[in-house]
Amino acid sequence: MTTTSAPDERPSVAMRDEAYGALRASAALWAGTSVLITNQRGQILLERVTYRPTRLLPGGAVDPGESPAKGAVRELEEELGVTATVTRGLAVDWVSPAGRTTPPAMKFPGELLHVFDGGVWDDDQIAAIRPRPGEIDGIEFVEPADLPTLMAQDDARRALSARRARINGAGPVFLEDGLPIAPTVLDRVGVLRTARARHHLRFHNRRVPDGLTVRQSWAWAFAPDGRVLVLLEPDTGAACLPGGTPEPEDRADPETTLIREAREEAAAELTRTRYLGYLSEPGEPCARVRYAAALTSLGPTTADPATGRTYVRILATPEQAVEFFDWGPPAAEQLQAVHQARGLLGIPRAGRQPVTELSGPIAW
Structure with missing residues (x-):
């Protein structure tokens, strides 16, 4: 069989399926998924993992043939021992090869990373968390302003952008290396990048x-x-x-x-x-x-x-x-x-x- 309208050729040029598949495979990206969860104070759940010094949102790589949403649910179960549903996206981030520091041998091609809304968890939901032994050392809820000191810079930018998107409520935002391609006023001013006023009065x-x-x-x-x-x-x-x-x-x-x-x-x-x-x-x-x-x-x-x-x-x-x-x-x-x-x-x-x-x- 032949396929027309190759991405980099005129529509009139036909390509064999094998050639078209090879062309698309040459532009393959990683696919990742993560979940933003907050407690009732608006603090964000981060994982302390065994394999890197910085904190992470719950999540990971999407398995072959798996949707990002299903991958998010699977990762919550594997990493935190909880069964949850995710029905709302917060952000889709194009992580460029230059936007993440990786070993050269990894040949990082770039990644599309989805951030889903895990919702606001109460004390009972938090108490039910069972971190996966050998991978997750523990979890903590942190202030949004503390993300840049606890996470890799691209991860912190993405998490903050997703948190602002949840507040704004306009639907998922599209990011490039953690930054919105169409910033809202919350992004432009940098809401949550400094400590929130704390008055438990x-x-x-x-x-x-x-x-x-x-x-x-x-x-x-x-x-x-x-x-x-x-x-x-x-x-x-x-x-x-x-x-x-x-x-x-x-x-x-x-x-x-x-x-x-x-x-x-x-x-x-x-x-x-x-x-x-x-x-x-x-x-x-x-x-x-x-x-x-x-x-x-x-x-x-x-x-x-x-x-x-x-x-x-x-x-x-x-x-x-x-x-x-x-x-x-x-x-x-x-x-x-x-x-x-x-x-x-x-x-x-x-x-x-x-x-x-x-x-x-x-x-x-």
């Missing part, structure tokens, strides 16, 4: 007690579609909600602090503010208050007079916003209060969708 849905100093006033500022305003530091990728620390001109009024800080940081105008509660810090007699509010407009981006930074402004669902921080178990109680206030504001719950950058003025 108790949330109290009541008024601040007398005598407790208010140190901070932040808002969950809702756009009409149910998403909230999040500010990203352009130099670090760190996230914060609009708001800040009290100044003397605020006259000890947290709501005044909030409105002033939102205007200074993000050129954001807020209305219909609703008090949610406060966070307490053990050993420190202070409170960090939280509000919900409706966004009415955003002006042109300007530098925050307190820090000199011009924040990148995005809209994200409240659930996406929580993933930018390490707030621990109390985050669930705060999120519940946020959605109760959203309902009282008459704002719909936002469905899963990609984050949106707000670069110019906008009014609602």
Whole structure:
């Protein structure tokens, strides 16, 4: 038999099956698969393996005739002793011959490596892990910002890109040597490359007690579609909600602090503010208050007079916003209060969708 339309020849040229097969085989690549799993704090599961000094996501080579998804399921069972399903892809990475350091004798031809979403594992799922003796020394959950110090650089880039893709929720991303070919705002700013703010502070849905100093006033500022305003530091990728620390001109009024800080940081105008509660810090007699509010407009981006930074402004669902921080178990109680206030504001719950950058003025 003959085959037409060879990849490097005119469509009118016919090739025998043997020649066509040899041509395609000469361009063969490795195929790999891996799984990104997080705990309920958003930390990423890494394996300590016996055969290399750096950590890895669970995964490995795809067997002949095996799909990448089935390979991911098999690797989870072989390496961690767990039975799981994977139905959602996060990334497909073209790992070039120059993108990975390998011994010359290996003749690495390049690889297509798939990253699947293993989901968020609870304590019972984590306790059921049984690392494969002789291959997996153990597992650990690590902060995304720590990946570059624990993994090979290409592996760290890929894992971070996949983690951002999961947050963004736009579907699988295509990578080249770990970097997206079409970066989102989360990639461009470098979200998660620096340590997330860690505040495992108790949330109290009541008024601040007398005598407790208010140190901070932040808002969950809702756009009409149910998403909230999040500010990203352009130099670090760190996230914060609009708001800040009290100044003397605020006259000890947290709501005044909030409105002033939102205007200074993000050129954001807020209305219909609703008090949610406060966070307490053990050993420190202070409170960090939280509000919900409706966004009415955003002006042109300007530098925050307190820090000199011009924040990148995005809209994200409240659930996406929580993933930018390490707030621990109390985050669930705060999120519940946020959605109760959203309902009282008459704002719909936002469905899963990609984050949106707000670069110019906008009014609602």
